[in-house]
Amino acid sequence: MRAILKATLCLLGTVVLSQSPMSIVRAQQSTGKVYTVAERQPEFPGGKAALSRYLATNIKFPGSLMRQNANTGPVAAKFIVDVDGSVHDVRITTKPLTRENKKGMQEFMAAIVTAVEKMPRWRPGEVGGRPVAVFYTLPIEVNMQ
Template identity: 25%
Template sequence: MSKLNIFKSEWLDVVFENRNKDYGAYELRKLGPKATNTALLIVTVAVAAFSIPQAFNLKLFKSSEPPKEEIAFTEELTLEDLPELPEEEEKPPVQEEAPRIAESKPALDVVALPEIKPVPKEKVVEEVEVATTEEATDKKKLIGPVAMKGMKGGSITTEGKWGTKDVAGSATGSTKGVEGGTGEGDRIFESVEINPSPKKGMDAFRKWIADNYQYPSGAIDAGVKGTITVSFVVERNGELTDIKVLKDLSYGTGQAAINLLKKAEKWNPGIQNGRPVRVAYTLPIRLDLTQM
């Protein structure tokens, strides 16, 4: 057994002794070396058949082509031959504008300062003076009409000539009045010696109207603009009464002005003959939505 060569068929006979040699394993092991040698030979021939022609082709191509000569081009350049570059003009630096910040505006600052038109002095009602005893006898003095209410127990004798007698005029009777009266009553003046004015000044009153006027929403939607005119009476105590709209722009703009003036502070009353009197006042208020 020690002298057996594993590369010869004798070794196979020992391995497959008393075994089925027709099964196939015996034939495969017996033909294995031959198959390996055959495959190796085929691969060697194939590699040689592919590589040998390639080697010959490279050698033939290299011998047939003439060597290429390398030509170097050199040219001397001087600074005088270089073209002059045009000088670039220095451009001023562009100043970038800072981003603008949108200014917020008040929501309803739509009322311009009211235009106050004082009543001209020409409309002042002339004062009616009570004539003295001497002036009453002067026919050049004209006395305004006086309404008198008769009372029992009085008599009036007119001056004139009755028959052949000259009779001097006279009057007797009793008077009736209110103690401490001024003679002005409830009269409303259109112009006086000293016009009524807001206690904080007209500029402050204009600003108060502009800041507190409530622009009606309907007028905002309709884009209403223009001037509304209101009138009122400055009482002797400075209170604003009898507020009316003389010119309205509809959509509640006039009523908004009335509601605002009812909240106004008392004014300095108008003065006539050194006494406070009732004075009619006209106030235009300009509305403009474009000033928002």
């Protein structure tokens, strides 16, 4: 009886695990292949200094977090820079939200998403001299000084 139960649990685990990657693969197939590392990484027009200026100008830090002197912790925007340099599929990662700063952090994350989605076209990443879509992670630092 235990052997049958173990076999059933193993089979269920295999079915569940095998279905998860398939849904990810299907999602990637609709947009084509997306690289995590490219021979030449995507670049914001004007380089890193221009990207920092763009973010500082376009991301407004919520007053509620500023009044609380809240520590946002590590925040990153993850997105795809497509073969034409357009940015899409923006996701924000952050530390778990507390009840006190939840509203302010949600406003902050929405501001980041809006700013990233409105970015000008990037120079796309390249592999073998050809433009490719690249999954890009952009850390966002908040300096309150």
